Amino acid sequence: MIRLDRLTKAFGSVTAVDGVTMDVPSGAVCVLLGPSGCGKTTTMKMINRLITPTSGKIFIDGRDTSTLDAVTLRRSIGYVIQQIGLFPNKTIEDNICVVPDLLGWDRKKSRKRAAELLELVNLDPSVFLRRYPKELSGGQQQRVGVVRALAADPPVLLMDEPFGAIDPINREVIQDEFMKLQAELKKTVVFVSHDIDEAVKMASHIAIFRDGKLIQFDKPDHILANPIDNFVADFVGGDRTLKRLRLVKVADAMQVAPVSVVAGDSLETAVARMEANNHTTIVMVGPRGRARGFLHLNDIRGKGGVVGDHVETLPGLINVNDDLRNAVSAMFSHGVTWLACVDDEGFYKGYVTQRGISQLLGASYRE
Amino acid sequence: MTTSSSPASSYTSIVSSLALVALGAWAASSGLLGTILSYREDILYLAGQHLMLVAYSSALALAIGLPLGIALTRKPLRYHADAITQVINLGTTIPTLAVLALAMSFLGIGAPSAIFGLTVLTLLPIVLNTIAGLSMVPRYLVEAATGMGMTDRQILFRVELPNALFVILAGVRTAIAINVGTAPLAFLVGGGGLGELIFTGIDLMDTSMLLAGAIPTAMLAIVADFAIGQCQYWLIPRGVNPLR
Numbered sequence: 284m285i286r287l288d289r290l291t292k293a294f295g296s297v298t299a300v301d302g303v304t305m306d307v308p309s310g311a312v313c314v315l316l317g318p319s320g321c322g323k324t325t326t327m328k329m330i331n332r333l334i335t336p337t338s339g340k341i342f343i344d345g346r347d348t349s350t351l352d353a354v355t356l357r358r359s360i361g362y363v364i365q366q367i368g369l370f371p372n373k374t375i376e377d378n379i380c381v382v383p384d385l386l387g388w389d390r391k392k393s394r395k396r397a398a399e400l401l402e403l404v405n406l407d408p409s410v411f412l413r414r415y416p417k418e419l420s421g422g423q424q425q426r427v428g429v430v431r432a433l434a435a436d437p438p439v440l441l442m443d444e445p446f447g448a449i450d451p452i453n454r455e456v457i458q459d460e461f462m463k464l465q466a467e468l469k470k471t472v473v474f475v476s477h478d479i480d481e482a483v484k485m486a487s488h489i490a491i492f493r494d495g496k497l498i499q500f501d502k503p504d505h506i507l508a509n510p511i512d513n514f515v516a517d518f519v520g521g522d523r524t525l526k527r528l529r530l531v532k533v534a535d536a537m538q539v540a541p542v543s544v545v546a547g548d549s550l551e552t553a554v555a556r557m558e559a560n561n562h563t564t565i566v567m568v569g570p571r572g573r574a575r576g577f578l579h580l581n582d583i584r585g586k587g588g589v590v591g592d593h594v595e596t597l598p599g600l601i602n603v604n605d606d607l608r609n610a611v612s613a614m615f616s617h618g619v620t621w622l623a624c625v626d627d628e629g630f631y632k633g634y635v636t637q638r639g640i641s642q643l644l645g646a647s648y649r650e
Numbered sequence: 651m652t653t654s655s656s657p658a659s660s661y662t663s664i665v666s667s668l669a670l671v672a673l674g675a676w677a678a679s680s681g682l683l684g685t686i687l688s689y690r691e692d693i694l695y696l697a698g699q700h701l702m703l704v705a706y707s708s709a710l711a712l713a714i715g716l717p718l719g720i721a722l723t724r725k726p727l728r729y730h731a732d733a734i735t736q737v738i739n740l741g742t743t744i745p746t747l748a749v750l751a752l753a754m755s756f757l758g759i760g761a762p763s764a765i766f767g768l769t770v771l772t773l774l775p776i777v778l779n780t781i782a783g784l785s786m787v788p789r790y791l792v793e794a795a796t797g798m799g800m801t802d803r804q805i806l807f808r809v810e811l812p813n814a815l816f817v818i819l820a821g822v823r824t825a826i827a828i829n830v831g832t833a834p835l836a837f838l839v840g841g842g843g844l845g846e847l848i849f850t851g852i853d854l855m856d857t858s859m860l861l862a863g864a865i866p867t868a869m870l871a872i873v874a875d876f877a878i879g880q881c882q883y884w885l886i887p888r889g890v891n892p893l894r
Contacts, residue, residue, distance in 0.1 A: 333797055358799030368794030372812035372887045382798050415889030432798075441797075 284309035284471045285330065285439065290339035292325050292495075299325045301495035302339070307488065309438075310469040314482040317492035317518070323475050326492070327441055330473060331360045343439060358382055361432030361440040361470070365447045367424050369416040375401070375427055376412040382435040393434070400430035404460055422453035429461060433468070442474045446481065458484060479519050483507070483526050491515050504530045508644075524644055528607040536607055536643050537624045537633035543568045546575070546591030550583045553590055566623050566631055567594050574600060574623045574631040600625050603632050610635050685858035686865070692847060697866050700843035703761065703833050704874070707768030708826050715773045715825075716818070719780025720806065731781055742774045746832050754839040764833075764841025771832060772825040779821020783814030815886050823878040830871040834863065844870075 285307040292300040300322040307313040315323035328334040330341055332353045341348045348356055361382075369378050376397045377384075383393035398408035404426040416424055425445065432440055446454045462485065465472065476482050482489050483503050490500045499511040507523045507530070510516035520526065543566045544553045557565050563580045567590050576594035583593050598617040601610045603624050613622055614637060621636040677683040721727060722734050750767040757763040787810050795805045811818075837845030847863025850856075883893050 331797055333793065354799050354801055356799075357797055362794065362797035364790060364794055364797070366788070366790040366794075368790050370791060370795070370809055370813070372809075372815075372890045374889070381795075381800075385799055385804070415887075417889060 284311070284344060285313075285473065286342040286345075287326070287330075288340045288342065290326065290329060290341065291337050292322075292329060292334060293337045298495050300329070300336075303492075303495075303497045305490055305497060305500050307471060307473060309471050311487045312465060312472040312474060312485055313488040313490060314474045314476050314486035315490050315492060316476055316479065316482045317498075318477065321492040322495035323490075323492045324443060325495075327443060327473055327475050330439075331357045331362060331441055358385055358435065359437050359439070361435075361437045363428050363432045363440070363442040363445040365444040367416075367421075367428040367448075369424055369427060369431070371416050373415075374412065375414050375416065375419070378416065378427060379431045379434050381431065382437075386435055388435075396434060400433060401427070403464060404430055422449055422457060425449055425457060426460070429457075429464075433464075433470075438471060440470045440472045442472060444475055444477070447476075447478075454481075461485070480526070483529055491518060525608070527644060528611055528640075531607045531643065532603070533601050533605050533607060533610050533624050533635055534603040534632075536610075536640055537603065537635045538639065539633045541566065541631070541633050543631060544578070544590045545570065546589065546594070548590045550578075550586055550588055550590060550593065553578055554580065554584055564621070566597070566634070567591075568631045572631055573629040574625050577623070597623055599623075600629075601635065602627065607635075607640055611637075611640065682858055682861070686862045689847065689859065689862040693844075693862055693866055696842065696844045696846055696863070697870065700830075700833055700836075700845075700867070700870065703764055703768060703836050703841060703843050704826070704830050704870075707765045707833075708772055708829055710765070710769045711772035711776055711825065711829075712822065714769070715776030716780055718773075719777045719818075720784065720811075722777070722781050723784040731785065735778065735781060738774055738777055741770075742778075746771050746835060747838070750835055750839050759840035761836070761841045763839040764836030764843075767839070768829055768833060768836070772829045775821045775825040775828070776818075779824075780814070780818050783817030783821070784810055786817060787813045812887060813890050816882065816890060816892065819878065819882045819886065823875060823882065826878060827871050827875045830874050831867065834867055 287303050287305050290300055290303045291298065303326055315326060317323050325334055329336050330348070332348060370381070376394060379397040379400055380393040383396065398412060401408045401411055406423060406426060411419070419427065429445065446457055449457060458481065474485060486503050488500065489503050489506050491498045491506065493514055499506055499515050504527055506515065507519055507527045510519055510523070516523070542556045542560055544556065545568060553565055557563065557580050564577050566574055567576045567578065569575045574597060577597055578590060578593060578595065586593070598619045599613045599622050601613055601622045601624050603626050610622055614620065621634050623631060624633045624635060626632050674683070677686070722731055727734070746767060749770050750763060753763040753766040757766055791809055791813065792805055795809045800808065833843050834845030834848050836843045837849050844863040844867045847859055848867070851860025851863060883891070888894055
């Protein structure tokens with residue numbers, strides 16, 4: 284979708300971007316990551332020709348961007364900057380409609396679209412359309428900044444540290460909102476950041492820059508698992524394995540189709556099932572399959588009766604859609620080595636164990 | 651809609667109008683008012699002339715000053731804006747009387763010299779404030795506008811000028827207030843206006859004649875300032891208007 288071909292930019296004797304070649308597939312969120320002055324922002328600004336490359340080419344959908352009219356090109360690319368850059372003299376409505384107006388859209392159509400877009404980011408159009416940017420909080424302004432870039436439905440979105448100036452709590456919320464939008468809209472996004480956590484959270488691809496050179500370009504999990512050199516390893520941090528936890532869903536790490544018992548089963552049945560599977564615990568489910576409690580092998584071995592009389596409360600449950608970071612965190616806070624996994628309705632789907640997680644993470648190191 | 655400064659300013663306006671009433675009462679009781687009013691026809695005629703001088707010179711100054719200020723903030727002049735501002739600042743130090751005298755030496759006696767002198771005087775604050783207003787527009791707004799695909803012209807008219815308008819109009823307001831107040835000097839180069847009453851009054855040591863020129867001049871200045879103040883309040887979009 285976006286292809287950079289030996290892209291180079293020199294400012295005088297300083298080479299800001301040095302022979303960068305990469306391919307951003309359609310629908311990807313590609314985070315350009317690196318310390319200040321590494322050339323990531325320059326690279327991004329060459330895509331919409333705010334900066335003219337010294338040499339090299341950029342192709343969007345196979346078309347060489349240097350052959351297009353710069354203004355036309357920019358109108359087909361959404362652009363979000365760190366300072367947000369809403370125009371203070373325009374209402375929120377007019378701000379969102381900047382590009383549609385430039386493109387000469389019908390006024391009714393663009394105004395209707397502005398209202399729809401505001402709803403997408405949970406801002407009430409009846410309240411906000413007529414307001415001016417100064418009457419909005421920073422977080423609200425940046426939401427408008429993002430939907431403004433989406434107004435004319437461009438296939439490509441460039442974002443220059445868009446959430447950098449927002450407080451950490453709001454940043455998480457806006458990141459999540461953006462991810463939800465992106466899951467629906469499937470834009471091709473080039474996103475500049477210096478925050479590895481943000482990159483791991485948002486990116487489908489990460490490009491790590493140093494001194495104008497592209498050092499590593501890969502999926503986040505691969506970069507965390509196999510940093511190409513010490514610079515990348517240092518940059519992604521000593522806790523990179525912990526960061527990977529965020530990339531794996533519980534559903535992908537759990538043992539599926541587990542054995543279980545119901546309240547009416549006898550203890551002998553429970554013991555037999557545990558021994559047959561070489562387990563020391565077993566989960567008791569309700570009549571329709573919701574996780575209700577558990578039994579430990581040592582507590583019930585040799586005893587008689589039914590499961591319902593000996594069941595203990597589950598120490599913690601984890602949703603299958605959570606990431607492993609939450610799972611491990613729950614294990615530590617409850618002081619257990621395994622968790623029962625349930626879906627949104629509470630039905631028992633499987634379990635994750637610390638050992639299983641270690642093996643999963645370890646396996647990709649050995650790849 | 652009202653700002654925090656308005657209670658204070660309404661307080662001062664109350665005090666000043668009380669002072670005016672007191673002054674008027676005194677003038678009426680001493681018979682001065684009657685004498686001043688005896689110049690009514692002169693006042694009206696000369697005020698008309700005065701307003702013409704102000705209107706022509708202000709219009710010329712706006713017509714020259716705004717484009718000049720805009721041009722000085724465009725590439726490549728932008729990089730020299732500081733130096734140019736300094737030169738213009740030097741220009742403001744030249745006394746108005748000197749400018750008028752110089753103008754008279756090549757434009758001759760009459761309204762054109764006066765209009766020229768007043769234009770020069772009015773031009774400078776307009777240019778300076780246009781430059782200041784445009785350079786105060788944050789660069790990232792221009793970058794955002796460029797990145798969204800506005801042409802240079804669209805950026806100027808849709809982003810830069812609206813956001814600089816308050817500062818620009820503040821310059822226009824100052825300039826025109828100065829213009830109205832300085833226009834009496836036009837009499838000295840044969841340009842007419844209320845200066846005729848003021849200077850003749852001085853020469854004849856006739857206080858009432860002097861006041862018959864001075865009071866309308868002051869009132870014109872106040873009215874002009876108020877009118878532009880209202881423009882500032884109502885014309886500038888609420889998002890960039892510190893007054894509301």
